[in-house]
Amino acid sequence: MEIMEGPLTPRLLAMGVTPRSTCVILQKAPFGGAAILGLDHHQIAMRDEELAYIIVDLVKDKVS
C-alpha cells in the first residue's frame, strides 16, 4: 500500500493508513460513496475520494 500526496495524507498516515501495511475493503456504504477499510489493527470508514489516495498492490484476490 502506498499513499498519494494530498491534503489528507498526514491525516491518513496519522490514522494508521501507512505504507507497506495491508488493507481490505470490508463493506460498501448502503447508499454508496464510502466504504469500510480494514487495516492490520483497526477499521476506518472513508469516502471514495479519500480511498483514491491509497495505491495498493494486490496481495490476495479475495479474503475469505
Added chain:
Amino acid sequence: MKNVALVGNPNSGKSTLFSKLTGVRQKVSNFPGVTVEKKSGMLRLPSGDEVMLTDLPGTYSLFPNSPEERLVVNILTNDQDPHYPDFLVYVADVSQLERHLLLAMQIRQLDIPMCFIANMSDLATKAVNATALESLLQVPVVVVSAKKPEDINTVKSFIQDNILRGNHRVSELTLSGYPLQPAEKEIIEAIGEKTGIRHGYKAKLMAHHGQWLDIAAPYKSWLEAEVAKKPFHNMESQVREVNYWYSRFLPVVQGLKTDTEQGYQSRLTNTDKIVTHPVFGPILFFAVMFFVFQAIYAWASYPMDWIEGGFSAVSTWLESVLPAHFLSELFIHGIVAGLGGVLVFIPQIVILFLLINLLEESGYMSRAVFMFDQIMRKFGLNGRSMVSLISSGACAIPAIMSARTISNPKERLLTILVSPFISCSARLPVYAVLVGFVVPDVMVWRIFNAPGLVFMGLYLLGILAALVSAWVFSKIIRSGEPSSLVLELPAYKNPDLRNVWLSTRDKAMSFVREAGKVILVISVIIWALSSFGPGRALETARVQAENESTERALAEKETQLLISQYQLEASYAGRLGKFIEPVITPLGFDWKIGIALITSFAAREVFVGTMATIYSIGQEDETATLREKMKKEKKQDGITPMYNPATALSLLLFYVFALQCMSTLAVTRKETGSWKWPVIQFAFMGVLAYVSAWVGYVVMS
C-alpha cells in the same frame, strides 16, 4: 495548583480514565472562543494533594484536521496559554500502539514533563513490556487496565510520583534525532532568528501551521511570505516526519508483541455484518431512531406533565397567598411561568442525550455516520445530522444541542439552522385545531382519513424545507473546513454508564444555565406585553366587559372570561396584533390571529391558549369548544366565515415554517455563540413562512 492534562488518540480510553480519576467532581465548559468542549475536574492524589485535571480532545497527531485537534496543538505549544499543562498524562491503548505512539513521539519533542499510561482496554490483551516503551519514549510508563478499580489507584500514585518529584527524564529525542532536510533546517533557523523561538520543534510547527497557530500569530504574514519563498514543502515535510516517527517506534512495538495479531481486522465482526449491512443496516438504524423518537415524544410527556402540573399548582397557590400587586403578577406569570418554560425541556434533553450517549459510547454512532454520509452530504449535512433531524420531530431544543457531536463547523451550523423546520410536538396542538378547517373529516380512497393526510403533508413539508434549505445554505455559507470522512470505527464496547450519565447531566445543566436566561427574559417580556396596556386601557376594558356582562346577564365565570378577552385586546400585545394586521391581511389573518402569533412566540402551543382567551373560552376542553367558536367567527362583513379552508391552510403553512419558539432561538444562540445565527434563522424561516402562507391563501381562495 498544578495543571495536568490527559492527551491521547480518540478511542484510547482517555475519557473513561478521566471520569474514573475525577469521579463526579468534573465540569464541562467550553474552551474560550471555540465551541470545543472542555472537561476538567479535581484529581485528588493519594498524598491528599489536588491537581486540576483536564481531558484534552482526542488527537491523532500534531498535524491537525479538526478544530479540536488544532486547539490541542495551540495549548501544547504555547506556555502562555491558561490551559498550558504543567504535566502531561499520555493515554494509549495497548492493542493500538501501532498508531497511538505517533502523537506521543511528537509531543515528546515539546519538552513538557510527561508520563505514559498504556491502557489495556481489552482485558484479553497480553501485557506489554513497559521497559521497552520507557527506553523508546524516555518517560515513565505504567501498564494498567482502566477497568480495574485497583489500577485506578495505581494510576493516581503513578501520576503523583512523577509530578511531585518532578521525576521526568530529560528528553533525548529532540529534533536532532530527526534527520532534518536542508529546506527544513533553513526555515527553522530563519524562524528562530526572526521570533527568538529557539525551540526547533516549535519552530517547525510554526512553519507548518503559520495560518492558525497562536504562537505564530504575531508573525503570520512574515511566515506566509517566508514559507512561500523558501524551498520548504509543508505537506511533504509533514509526511516525512510522520514516516520517520513510524520508523522509530514500529520496530519497538513489533518487538513487544509475542503473538502475531496480523490480519485481525481484515474481516467484519458478525455484529458489523448486520449493523452496516446495505439493507439491514439502514433498517436497524431507523428502528433505533424510531425508538429514540418514541422515547422523547412519548416517555418525556409524563415528567413534562408533572413539571407543568407542578408549576401551575405553585402559581395557583402563589396567587392565593400573595397580595394582588403587579410585582406578584410579575413573579407568578413572568418569572415562575418562565422558569417552568425552561425546566419543561429537561425531560426531553435528558432522555435524548442518555440515548445518544449510549449509542455514541457503544461505538454504534460511527457506523450510522458511515452509512448515511452519502445521503446527508448531498444536502451539505453530515451523517450525524440524521440524528438531530429525527430528534427534531420531538423537539428542536435537544436536537440542536445534539449537533455538537458534528465536528465539521459548517455541517454543524447547517444542522442547527434547519433542524427547527422539522415539525415538533409543540406544533401538534396548533395543527389539531386548524386542520379540521382545511378539509372535512372524510375518508379518501376509503383508507385514508383526509385530516390525517393533511397532517402527513405538513410533516413532509417540514422535512423538505429542512433538506432544501440546508442545501441552499451550504451553497451560501463559506466553508472553513474541507468536508471529509476519515472515521475510525472503534470496536463495540459496553458504554460506561457513569460517563453517559455525567455528560447527560452536563447537557441539561448547560441548557438551564445558558438558554434558560434568554427564555426567562423573553417570557417576562411576553407576559408584560399581554398584561399591560397604554394608560388606563386595561381598566377601561374591565369596566366595558363588566357592563356588557350585566347587560347580557352573564354568570360569574363567563364574566371573568369576557374580562380576560377585553383586557387582552386592550393590552400592548392586542395593540401589536392590530398594528401588524395590515401586514398579515394578505395571508387571510385578522388582528386576533395577530395577537396569537405574538404570544405564541413563547411557544407554539400557546397559540391555542391565546385563541381560547380571545374567544372567551375557559381552560376545560378548549380545543373542541375553540373549534366551534372559530367556525362561527365571521369576517368584518359579517357573512363570510373567518376560518375558511384558505385562512386555515395559510395559518398551518405559517406554523410549519415560522420559528415561533423563543427557546429554539435561545438554544441556537447558545450553541453558535452569537446572536447572528439565531437572527438569520428567524428571518429566513419567517420569510419562508410568510411567502408560503400567502401562496397557500391565494391559491385556496
